[in-house]
Amino acid sequence: DVKVTQSSRYLVKRTGEKVFLECVQDMDHENMFWYRQDPGLGLRLIYFSYDVKMKEKGDIPEGYSVSREKKERFSLILESASTNQTSMYLCASSQEIRDRSTEAFFGQGTRLTVV
Amino acid sequence: GQSLEQPSEVTAVEGAIVQINCTYQTSGFYGLSWYQQHDGGAPTFLSYNALDGLEETGRFSSFLSRSDSYGYLLLQELQMKDSASYFCAVKDQAGTALIFGKGTTLSVSS
Numbered sequence: 001d002v003k004v005t006q007s008s009r010y011l012v013k014r015t016g017e018k019v020f021l022e023c024v025q026d027m028d029h030e031n032m033f034w035y036r037q038d039p040g041l042g043l044r045l046i047y048f049s050y051d052v053k054m055k056e057k058g059d060i061p062e063g064y065s066v067s068r069e070k071k072e073r074f075s076l077i078l079e080s081a082s083t084n085q086t087s088m089y090l091c092a093s094s095q096e097i098r099d100r101s102t103e104a105f106f107g108q109g110t111r112l113t114v115v
Numbered sequence: 116g117q118s119l120e121q122p123s124e125v126t127a128v129e130g131a132i133v134q135i136n137c138t139y140q141t142s143g144f145y146g147l148s149w150y151q152q153h154d155g156g157a158p159t160f161l162s163y164n165a166l167d168g169l170e171e172t173g174r175f176s177s178f179l180s181r182s183d184s185y186g187y188l189l190l191q192e193l194q195m196k197d198s199a200s201y202f203c204a205v206k207d208q209a210g211t212a213l214i215f216g217k218g219t220t221l222s223v224s225s
Contacts, residue, residue, distance in 0.1 A: 033212060040123070042202060042217035043158070050211050058212060059116075090157065096211070104150075104213055106157035 003027075006091050006107035013114050019078040021110050023091030030096035032074035033104070034058075034066065037088040046089075049074055050096060081114045088112075117141045117205055119216035126222045127193050135188045135219045137203035145206040147179050147186045148213065152200045161188070161201075190221070198223045 007022035025032065031050050035043040035058075045058030047066040055066050063085060067075045074093075078085055091107040119139045127133045137147065146165035150158040164170055164179035164186060176189040190197055200218045207214050 031211060035215075040217065043215040045207075045212055045214060048212045056209075056212070059214075092158075092213075094213070103148075103160040103163070104158075106159070108157050 004091055004093055004105050004107040006089075006110050008110050009108060011110055011112045013078075013081050013112065015082060015114055017078075017081045017114075019081050019112065019114075021076040021078075021089055021091075021112070023074045023076070023107055024072050025074075025091075025093040025105070026072065027093060027095070027105065028071065029093040029105075030071075031094045032068065033092040033094075034064075034074065034076045035090045035092065036060070037090055037109070043090065046076065078112075081112075083114050086112060086114045117207055117214040119203055119205065119214070121201075121203055121216045121219045123217065124220045124222070126224065129193055129195060129223060129225050131193050132189065132191045133193060133221065135190075135201050135203075135221070137186050137188075137216060139184050139186075139203070139205050139216075141184070141205050142208045143206075143210060144181065145210050147177075148204045149177055149188045150202045150204060150215070152202065152218070154199070158202060193223045195223050195225065197221060 004025045033048040034046040049068040065077045089110045092104045094104040121137045149161040152158040162177040179186040204213045204215045
């Protein structure tokens with residue numbers, strides 16, 4: 001059974017803290033993604049990675065960074081958490097097949113609250 | 116960039132048929148995907164259309180018209196368990212990342 005695992009289901013952090021969200025996939029996928037989901041706004045892409053040590057900005061990268069040191073692991077970092085980063089964070093992975101879409105597999109999400 | 120438009124909410128009764136539309140604007144097109152997300156759950160893949168026409172998978176079908184930049188998800192014989200959010204998605208300009216619409220919340224009542 002394919003799996004994308006996010007390290008925490010719920011997280012509460014204080015404003016200004018550095019926050020790490022971890023994601024691991026066991027499917028040997030090349031691509032990994034971080035989205036945030038807010039009511040009425042759908043899933044918005046923060047960052048993605050198509051290979052180890054490679055990263056690309058998505059639509060809303062401000063205030064975030066990422067790390068991909070190993071193929072199976074993709075970390076999202078909030079350098080200095082702010083209340084407007086309170087959200088549901090979803091990690092996903094997919095196989096890379098150029099010029100066509102492939103199924104993305106999602107983790108269960110991390111609901112982050114910044115107080 | 117890529118953008119997608121879909122209705123925010125749809126309501127229907129059990130046993131009915133519902134169609135969720137999606138229009139898109141893209142620089143480079145690699146097909147249209149649909150995902151389902153139950154409340155509190157992760158999005159899961161439903162279907163993918165790369166070519167024009169209708170793809171059928173059980174009670175769900177998905178349609179694509181590339182010339183109209185339009186697609187829809189058709190759900191037949193609705194069941195209460197179909198109450199969920201449905202997202203259409205396209206790949207980004209580089210053909211790597213999935214860009215999602217804002218989602219359509221489907222409420223099925225008895």
